[in-house]
Amino acid sequence: MSPYVVMRKRIAFLFLCVSAFLVVLVVRLAFVQLAQGAILSDKADESHYRGVPVAAKRGNIEDRNGDVLAMSVSTETVFAVPAQVRSSKRAEEIAHTLSGILEMQPEQVLEKITKRSALEYVKKRVTAEVAAQVRALELPGIGVTEDSVRYYPNGTLAAHIIGFAGIDNQGLEGIELTRDSALIGVPGAVLTEFAANGIPLPFANQMYVTPKNGNTVRLTIDKNIQAFAERELQKLMSGQGMNMNGQTPKSASILVMDPNTGEVLALASAPTYDPNYYQNYEQSTRRNIAIQNGYEPGSTFKIITLAAALEEKKISPNGGFFDPGGITILGKTVHCWKHGGHGSQTFTQVAENSCNPGFVEMGQRLGTDKFYQYLADFGFGKKTGIEMSGEAVGILANKKRATALDLATMSIGQTNNVTAIQLLTAVSAVANGGTLMKPQLVKEIVGPTGKVVESFEPQEVHRVIKEETSKTARQMLESVVTNGTGYRAFLPGYRVAGKTGTAQKVANGAYIQGEYVASFIAFAPADNPKLAILCVIDGVPFYGGSVAAPPVRGVLLDSLKYLNVEMDMKAPLTLGKPRLDMIIPPIKKAVKVPSVLGLTYSEADKALKKAGFKIMTEGSGSIVLDQIPHADSLVEAESSVLVYLGSEAGSPTTGNWWAIEEEVDVDIPALLQMPWRLPLSE
Template sequence: MSPFVVMRKRIAFLFLCVSVFLIVLIIRLGYVQLAQGMQLSQKADDTHFRGVPVAPKRGNIEDRNGNILAMSVSTETVYALPAEVRASGKVTEITQKLSELLQMPATEVQTKITKRSALEYVKKKVTPEVATQIRSLELPGIGVTEDSQRYYPNGPLAAHIIGFAGIDNQGLEGIELTRDAQMKGIQGAVLSEFAANGIPLPEAQQMYLEPKQGNTIRLTIDKNIQAFAERELQKLMSGQGTNMNGQVPKSASILVMKPSTGEMLALATAPTFDPNKYQEFDASARRNIAIQNGYEPGSTFKVITLAAALEEKKISPTEGFFDPGFYTVLGKNVRCWKAGGHGSQTFMQVAENSCNPGFIEMGQRLGMDKFYQYLTAFGFGQKTGIEMSGEAFGILANKKKATALDLATMSIGQTNNVTAIQLLTAVSTVANGGTLMKPQLVKEIVGPSGKVVEPFEEQPVRRVIGEDTSKLEREILEAVVTNGTGRRAFLPGYRVAGKTGTAQKVANGAYIQGEYVASFVSFAPANDPKLAILTVIDGVPFYGGAVAGPPVQAVMLDSLKYLGIKQDLNAPLTPSKPMPGLEFAPIKKAATVPSVLGLPLADAQKVLTQAGFNVMTEGAGQNILDQIPTADVQVEAGSTVLLYLGNEAGAPTMAQWWEDEDEDVEAIKMLQGRTPLVEP
């Protein structure tokens, strides 16, 4: 082969290699530029641009009508860029000045501003005055950025539902925790261009990435109904509740539900706390006992026994029954709460009288399997799914080990352990036509633009009893209030259904003598229930109707008036069997609450007084920041309006509404000489 041919082959091979190299290079450059361009550009920006985070405004928490229950207010945070501080050579000078202004130990300040990190927060939530002074000093590497702080304008109102957020605006309890992801928003930043040594470049570029505000959580809770409930709890916990005679219970809860949808209109618990100062309260005050604590329900559970017996047609309301004062099961006598018993009566009267032997007979006719079937169907022994952390399951007796005697005591509300939310949800099932609804606290989620991004949806769980059974039991429970043991929930001109209950407390496997959990459950109007209310009071020496009935009656009356539910012309004005010492004052006419927001205190008092309302105030200052009830709602004439006082930069701290009672109801006389197993 000639040298010329060999040379041409070598040149061709070299050309081929160069071409392949160039093709690979072009493909690689194209891949880097097109496929990885954004990512590499971001890495370059991360290297050259360093940012100071700008916190987003956390979304509000509102009640069902848009009243703000939790909000974020602007505040300031002092930060340091340690590399710039060190390069300035003024570490000692900067430390001294910051220590004086921030009232922090100098050693702590110096550690923060010289730490080996790109950015370090020196102190959060500083006052505007301090922030202005630090800005004016123009200290190298030290800056002030906008931040936000959680604020609860109504203080303790609905505290157990709302929960609270920490110093970094992270949800820690309640809705603040369960809906943290939707409310926290997206962080922004102020970006500046830096050299590799961490020093800002001369005439450096700056970029501002705007933070995105979080969504607003609108609750099912009604601020006014919540305030009605908390007002009554405050009376109980101060010993001023009806028939309390100065005695203070260990704890108490009032829950209000809309039976048809499962929406919670109020969920109040005492003791309570102020989420603005949650660190100052014992952890026990922050416990939501209506969700997390169980108790033996006593006679309020008879609503469930009655529903099962009616649905299975084991009894008829007109069927006769004889109560000798006890019911014998496996050689043991389970007493009636009334000495000597109720004698001959119908099963309608068994319900009206809360007759223990009559309800035990219902349980025995149902049998163990059917009884447990309805326990499960009504949701006992399982979580309701309400949006609160730490919900308890309740405790049911082991079916495999349960005896006929256990069935007897379970039929009258003992042995088993339930939560308040379980019982109210079950009773609401009876009230709404027979469908178990999941209790809900969130009505909808609203975006920063005001558009609803997640609407409310009812969540039926299962059909438990039929419409006919529900209608019949509503009539029976209405008779309990009109004719029987539930007369303390009676409201003239309204059809009210209800059931009282008392269970002795258990300790070390035995009942404590003279200490009870008193409760009362009620719904109205009985023919078309709009509200279902449960009161549970722990640790009182009185029976349920005496102490738990009046709070239910007060909350029910104010709520019906507030919601504009008119009196029924066919409803009785007095119970058919008046209770000794219990008188019913006529209900006053409804009156519309005027708006006094923004007025000076003196002017607001004058407006409300002329409209026929009493006035109470909370907070300090001379301007009206808020009022409960809110403007343009109707409540009973002569009620009390609570005004929150403050100056332009001030804020109220409490949200209880007290109202004087016109009647003094005497307690049910304690039975002498014995302690009954169960009281109505």
């Protein structure tokens, strides 16, 4: 091969190599410029631009009608650029000057303004006057930036739902916490060009990055219905509620729900707090007891027993039942609150009278397996999924160890532990036609421009009972209010269904004498429910029908009128019992029970009657060995005191177990005469 050909091949090869290199270079340059250009530019800016953050305003929290429950208002924050402060050689002077304006210790200010960081907040949320003074001083490395502070315009209203945000605008409790990501927004910044030594460049460029405000969270809560509920709680907590006679409970809650959708319209707890000043309140006041506390529901739970028995066709409204005054299960007797029993009655009358033996019979007919199936179907023993942190699951008796006696006590609302939201959700399923709905607190998320970002539809969990069963249960529960123990919730012209409940409190494995959890649950109108409501009052010496029904009545009346629910011309205008009218007599005042231990029956009878009580006996003999309630318990005047008789000191001669329920026969002077129950171990 000639040298000329070899030379040409070498030139061609070199040309190809150079061309390939140029192609790679062009591709790489195009990639850097087009694909990575913006990223590299930002990194370059970051290396010599430093920003002062501008806080985004946290989104509002509103009720279902758009009324603002929580909002952010503008304020200002004093900040320092430590590199500039150090470079000025005036750090101590600046610290001393700022300390007087900001009402801080000079040492504390000096530590902040000389800290090894790019930016340091000296004091957040200062007044406009303080901010103006700081600006006027033009101190090197010290500036003022826009900030925001959370404000709750209605004070304590719905505090346990809304929760509160901390000093850095982070959600700490309630909806502020659970919807923090939607509310928080994206902060902006004021960017200034700096040299490598941290000093601003002469004639430096500045850029303003606009903050993006957070979204609005619109709740299912109705501000007005919430206010009705909190008004009634305030009466209770001040001892001014109907029949309270100055007695104040330890805590109370009122929940209102649309039973057809599961939307929570009000959720009020007391004691309460003002989220504007949450630091000034004890932590216990911030506890959402309706969601986080469990309790034995007492007779309000009988609604579930009734619905299950109707669904399984174990009873019928007109079916007969004879109440001799008690029912014995495994050697233990569950007594009726009415001495001697109610005798022959229909199961509708069993519900009206809240007859314990009748409901125990329903439970026994269902059997343990079916009863537990309905506990699960109605949502007990698990979280409802309501959008609140710390929801309790409740406690159910272990099915494997449950006896017929456990079934008996569970049938009347004892033994098991439930939360208020669980019970209201379950009863709403009975009211709405038989479908269990998930409780809902958030209706929709709305963007800063007013456009709905996300909406939440009612969620059906599953069907529990048939529509026909629901209709029958509603009719029977309406009769409880019109003719039975729930008469204090009666509203002329409206069909109200409801149930009273009273449960003795448990402490250290034993029941506390003379202290109860009183409750009342209702829904209206009974034939087409628009509202379901539950009131739970903890730590009172009175009973559910007496103290919990009046607040329910007050909230129902105002809410039905507010929602423009028309009165039913076919609804009763008077109570079913001619002796009762709308002037409902208050219960008697609380009286201390005297000790009758060791006295003869005649001496005990005389002492109790003198103190204003009635006497009931168990056992045989002439000496009082024990008494329920115990001495010094506060109970309603003219209530009954159960004494155990024997011939000598020792244990009572019987082991009967007494359950609590309201008296309904108003011809008896003591409106709420009740026997008292002992722990099952007795």
